[in-house]
Amino acid sequence: MTQKVAVLGTGKIGEALLSGMIRGGWTPEDLLVTTRRPERAEELRARHGVTPVSNAEAVKAADTLILTVKPQDMGHLVDELAPHLAAHHLIISGAAGIPTSFFEDRLAAGTPVVRVMTNTPALVDEAMSVISAGSHATAAHLAHAEAIFGAVGKTLRVPESQQDACTALSGSGPAYFFYLVEAMTDAGILLGLPRDKAHDLIVQSAIGAATMLRDSGEHPVRLRENVTSPAGTTINAIRELENHGVRAALIAALEAARDRSRELASGTKD
Numbered sequence: 056m057t058q059k060v061a062v063l064g065t066g067k068i069g070e071a072l073l074s075g076m077i078r079g080g081w082t083p084e085d086l087l088v089t090t091r092r093p094e095r096a097e098e099l100r101a102r103h104g105v106t107p108v109s110n111a112e113a114v115k116a117a118d119t120l121i122l123t124v125k126p127q128d129m130g131h132l133v134d135e136l137a138p139h140l141a142a143h144h145l146i147i148s149g150a151a152g153i154p155t156s157f158f159e160d161r162l163a164a165g166t167p168v169v170r171v172m173t174n175t176p177a178l179v180d181e182a183m184s185v186i187s188a189g190s191h192a193t194a195a196h197l198a199h200a201e202a203i204f205g206a207v208g209k210t211l212r213v214p215e216s217q218q219d220a221c222t223a224l225s226g227s228g229p230a231y232f233f234y235l236v237e238a239m240t241d242a243g244i245l246l247g248l249p250r251d252k253a254h255d256l257i258v259q260s261a262i263g264a265a266t267m268l269r270d271s272g273e274h275p276v277r278l279r280e281n282v283t284s285p286a287g288t289t290i291n292a293i294r295e296l297e298n299h300g301v302r303a304a305l306i307a308a309l310e311a312a313r314d315r316s317r318e319l320a321s322g323t324k325d
């Protein structure tokens with residue numbers, strides 16, 4: 056088995072992973088990338104010193120193939136790879152929705168497949184990556200996937216049946232926080248603050264709150280209660296959040312994301 060790892064379809068998430076692997080000690084010589092557009096390939100070579108190759112060349116040179124194309128492009132990519140694959144290859148899919156059986160049904164019997172859902176904080180080594188084994192993936196394959204995704208943040212093994220839910224929570228999760236910051240910054244504008252100051256206040260509050268959630272060991276309810284003084288300001292805001300159904304909206308939003316992940320399972324749903 057070579058040390059080489061290929062990232063096939065190196066777009067936003069593929070590049071986030073790639074850059075983290077390099078920060079984590081992988082040498083660019085051990086990393087191959089594939090892209091659809093030649094200009095994208097050159098961009099990756101210039102930024103990271105990695106070698107862009109064709110999908111077929113990637114299969115020849117690397118044992119571990121990380122597939123980070125969109126779910127809708129996965130069928131086409133797998134058809135292209137199938138004739139070149141051999142027994143030593145490990146397939147790691149980073150796509151939303153696509154089950155490991157999608158690959159197992161299209162590739163030679165016994166092909167090991169690991170499914171991973173990571174997220175964009177991989178760019179700052181704070182990703183949350185959830186990892187599930189396909190039918191033929193061994194403990195060593197899972198450990199290998201953990202070593203790769205562990206370079207960009209935390210990893211958690213989950214049964215594959217929980218992957219769509221995890222995609223809704225942590226895969227898409229950063230977007231919800233960015234959306235909240237955007238909305239709260241607008242509120243700051245309404246309250247008369249300059250945009251840059253409103254942004255800084257909210258971002259630092261988010262960092263502080265996230266650090267407390269991670270490090271204090273306290274339940275989120277307790278942390279919120281500690282901010283909420285009797286007859287104070289916070290409870291007025293909380294009442295408005297409840298009046299506007301924000302909690303119900305979040306539950307419905309994540310359920311919709313989970314449903315879309317399920318819908319993408321066939322790899323053909325636009």
Ligand SMILES: NC(=O)C1=CN([C@@H]2O[C@H](COP(=O)(O)OP(=O)(O)OC[C@H]3O[C@@H](n4cnc5c(N)ncnc54)[C@H](OP(=O)(O)O)[C@@H]3O)[C@@H](O)[C@H]2O)C=CC1
Nearest residue numbers: 064065066067068090091092123124125126128150151173
């Ligand atoms: N963005 C996110 O936050 C997350 C995304 N994901 C998953 O990661 C995957 C990629 O998402 P994202 O990075 O956002 O999307 P991008 O569109 O940025 O990346 C996909 C890349 O794949 C390339 N590509 C498509 N087909 C081929 C092919 N046959 N051979 C080589 N390259 C190909 C595309 O090239 P071109 O640009 O030329 O079209 C594109 O650069 C998806 O499956 C998504 O579900 C998972 C977790 C989080």
Ligand SMILES: O=C(O)[C@@H]1CCC=N1
Nearest residue numbers: 150151222226227228
């Ligand atoms: O929106 C998406 O489909 C991808 C998967 C999880 C985050 N982004």
